[in-house]
Amino acid sequence: MTTRLGAALIVAAACAAGCDEQLADVAGPTPNLTPTFSSIQREIFLTTDSAGRAACANCHNPNGSAFRQVGLDLSSEAAYGLLVGVPSRERPELLRVAPGDPDNSYLVHKIEGLAGIVGLRMPRSGPSFLTSGQIQIIRRWIERGAPRD
Template identity: 40%
Template sequence: MRISKRIWGALGTVAVVVVAGCGGGGGEGLDGNGRPLGEGDDPSGPMTASFRSIQSHVFTPACTACHAGAAAPRGLRLDAGNSYVMLVGVNSGGVPALKRVAPGDAANSYLIHKLEGHQAVGARMPLGGPFLDAQTVNLIRQWINNGAQP
């Protein structure tokens, strides 16, 4: 009885730390399948392969808990005002030979490596999960292969 109480106490502490970590971390804005909440363009319709749709369905809800402000990891800010210029045509910090987003070339875009979990450096994004489903990553890949237009 005493032991099980201790275990529950310890679990409670762990849960609080996880929830408090980085303002909700990667889980924010995603449902149980790792699919962004709000199936819309504003975001009230289905997600499309446009930059604005990716911003409102993925970057803002799933990434800005960490990737915003002066302390953004690797200096990568993914809030609506900064994400495009910090991604497209910019060398990654982890693997400088790779662009974060190489227009027309999703296979060699570090962003895709990080979202799919085959990056050479660091962890899969969003850090700690839940990770994006394949359909969502495919829309981002399509946006890149279509030239990564703003």
Template identity: 40%
Template sequence: MRRLFTAAAATLALTACSGTDSGGSAPSNGDAGTDATATAPSAFETDIAPIIATSCVTCHLTGQEAGNMALVPAKVRESLVDVPAVGAPGLQRVVPGDPDKSYLVMKLEGTQLEHGGTGARMPFGNPPLPAEQIAKIRQWIANGAKP
């Protein structure tokens, strides 16, 4: 039941953060179509948020769960970027521009113990993320972990 609730909450959070109105259309900026970058979704929206919504938010919804992280799309950066890692003193969860120093990557790749971290590989209790999803997260971090 908890997984069903958290999955539904994650879906609602993604919908709420998608930048569309209740009719499903993007808000008008008055001159739509003249600047593709103004309406193009970010790499976070297209690549990272869906991974987090399906693989992470079920255990990290409100910030009261393991690791004290709220990983709904509106809270991801505030919970991860430049935040000290709970299970690894001296490490940051996400170091913008440096995936190799980001504890999130270590936890996803299962190398956290080699770097003084603790706990299991993430996502806990599930198979590891596919290599292409980890590569997208690495690229997002390498590009500055932008929203």
């Protein structure tokens, strides 16, 4: 972790919504990424970034391998309704996104590659995986209550 990222994470932890501008410092290969659903879908789910990470929607679309296996489409307007408050197929005791609780959101477990996940770390094509800054911004959206904006 770079010093700059470390500092930004401390700021993010210490601040409420007013400090979200600081997260721009950690967005790395997706400089326009902000902690909103529309930005996360546009910059992470739909986009292959400059660090070589594959777009999630390559597989998570209605015709893709991941949709057949776990029923998760990240490519369309259905994505929000398939993530927020919906039980994971792989670990049904966990929600894919538990509003306000990134530590108990299976989406976060899968992009961090936590012990206890079923299947592989996402993106399944990785490495490259998401950077710690990208993950921090997704966590922040969930902490904000995972709003649909």
